[in-house]
Amino acid sequence: MTANILARSEQTQIPVFVVQIDIINGALREAALAATANDALDxxxxxLRQLVDIARASSGEKSPYFGYLTCPATGDDAEVRHD
Incomplete structure (x- = not known):
């Protein structure tokens, strides 16, 4: 993955569409190499859930998936509680 170099010092955030494209590219790459069709669908x-979260966050709507994280090692979802 190439690093994005900001043109001006006041540009402190990566545009949302760059993050979305990175999510899509990563998912396609991982799905193509998945062991089974079900793994690829997962x-x-x-x-898609990550993209929905981004879209809802940018519109101010709360995502029903907020509070869940995916473990990079196992791919399992774990609920994060804020008590």
Whole structure:
């Protein structure tokens, strides 16, 4: 993955579309190399959920998936509680 170099010092954030493209590219790459079709579907479904979260965050709507993290090692979802 190439690093994005900001043109001006006041540009402190990467545009959302760059993050979305990175999520899509990563999911396609992982799904293509998945051991089974179900694993590939799980990978693409997780990517779609991440894209929905980004879209809802940018619109101010709360995501029903907020509070869940995917473990990079196992791919399992774990609920994060804020008590």
């Amino acid at each position: 990978i693409t479904g997780n990517a």
